[in-house]
Amino acid sequence: MKRVTGLGGVFLKCKDKPAMLAWYIKHLGISMQDWGAVFEPKVFIEEHPGGSQVFSFFEEKTEYFNPSNSSFMVNFTVADLDTLLPQLKSEGVNVLDKTDSSEFGKFGWVIDPEGNKIELWEPPH
Numbered sequence: 001m002k003r004v005t006g007l008g009g010v011f012l013k014c015k016d017k018p019a020m021l022a023w024y025i026k027h028l029g030i031s032m033q034d035w036g037a038v039f040e041p042k043v044f045i046e047e048h049p050g051g052s053q054v055f056s057f058f059e060e061k062t063e064y065f066n067p068s069n070s071s072f073m074v075n076f077t078v079a080d081l082d083t084l085l086p087q088l089k090s091e092g093v094n095v096l097d098k099t100d101s102s103e104f105g106k107f108g109w110v111i112d113p114e115g116n117k118i119e120l121w122e123p124p125h
Contacts, residue, residue: 007053008039010074014114023113028076038105048077051123068097068117081106081122 094111106122
């Protein structure tokens with residue numbers, strides 16, 4: 001019997017749902033409705049051949065989520081991190097100065113209006 005077969009969604013509590021929806025639509029370009037958004041695995045595979053979706057745990061004392069105090073971090077794939085980060089900064093988004101590049105791709109981070117750290121990942125080509 002198969003049990004878990006994939007990631008079904010990420011759900012966040014927030015203080016101001018309309019403001020959070022507006023921020024994610026404006027700055028991250030996620031096509032969202034009041035109930036949320038759907039990312040289709042088929043599209044992900046087409047845009048990122050060999051890519052993957054990850055579910056993982058971090059030690060409680062990790063500093064990887066800093067400066068956020070949240071107990072979670074969401075990772076979104078992006079097409080062109082080097083172009084996106086300066087654009088977000090020009091829009092007033094809290095873009096963290098640090099970026100990372102490795103065999104796993106390019107990574108950058110932003111902080112949403114409620115202090116959650118969001119990881120932006122450009123998978124390797």
